Amino acid sequence: MKTRSASLILVILVLTCGNALSQTAGNPVTDLLLSAWSPRNFTAEPVTDQQIDMILQCGIKAPSARNGQPWHFTVLKDEALMKEIISNIVPGNVIIIVSGKESATGTTPDFDCGLTTQNMFIAATSMGLGGRIYGGPIAAARSRREALQIPAGFTPVIMLRVGNMEKGPDAASGASPRKTKEEMVNYVR
Numbered sequence: 001m002k003t004r005s006a007s008l009i010l011v012i013l014v015l016t017c018g019n020a021l022s023q024t025a026g027n028p029v030t031d032l033l034l035s036a037w038s039p040r041n042f043t044a045e046p047v048t049d050q051q052i053d054m055i056l057q058c059g060i061k062a063p064s065a066r067n068g069q070p071w072h073f074t075v076l077k078d079e080a081l082m083k084e085i086i087s088n089i090v091p092g093n094v095i096i097i098v099s100g101k102e103s104a105t106g107t108t109p110d111f112d113c114g115l116t117t118q119n120m121f122i123a124a125t126s127m128g129l130g131g132r133i134y135g136g137p138i139a140a141a142r143s144r145r146e147a148l149q150i151p152a153g154f155t156p157v158i159m160l161r162v163g164n165m166e167k168g169p170d171a172a173s174g175a176s177p178r179k180t181k182e183e184m185v186n187y188v189r
């Protein structure tokens, strides 16, 4: 009987501690979100089709308004075309261009495109790849929609560059600093 009670207490302790732990350090999702960063330097080691496939699956799983999924993904590997859009691209990089549905009035295609892009960024990072989101050169993608075979009714909104990172700064030194919570958060209790 005593052994049974002790086992029960042990199970409760493990469950309670496990739950507490999952809300702090040791939670792989929050640990990844807090350590993710956007590298600029990549090697020429190619990103594999399997890696791209998994990244796309994670993007497609993103939530969207009314589950409208108002997005289209262009996987760009053509080196010359990639260079026309992001000049310092290296072979082996892949650019995923996220285009939003033009006719989605009353919905939020740009916002939804941001969500799918962040899902893919985090997926790439979790796989040990480097990811960097690009909005600055979006005009270069928009003006090449024919070459990029963007389907009618969609406009490029944002891009994700994926590649193998050069071994260099770790997350602590590589990530850009953030404003403090005190600057940005207010609580209404």
Ligand SMILES: Cc1cc2nc3c(=O)[nH]c(=O)nc-3n(C[C@H](O)[C@H](O)[C@H](O)COP(=O)(O)O)c2cc1C
Pocket (backbone or CB within 6 Å): 036, 037, 038, 039, 132, 133, 134, 135, 136, 137, 158, 174, 175, 176, 177
């Ligand atoms: C919507 C958006 C647009 C961005 N556009 C560019 C860009 O045009 N060029 C660039 O080098 N980085 C771009 N970035 C990357 C940001 O500069 C980077 O996420 C930010 O500085 C934080 O860096 P960290 O993730 O390394 O901490 C963009 C990021 C976002 C979310």
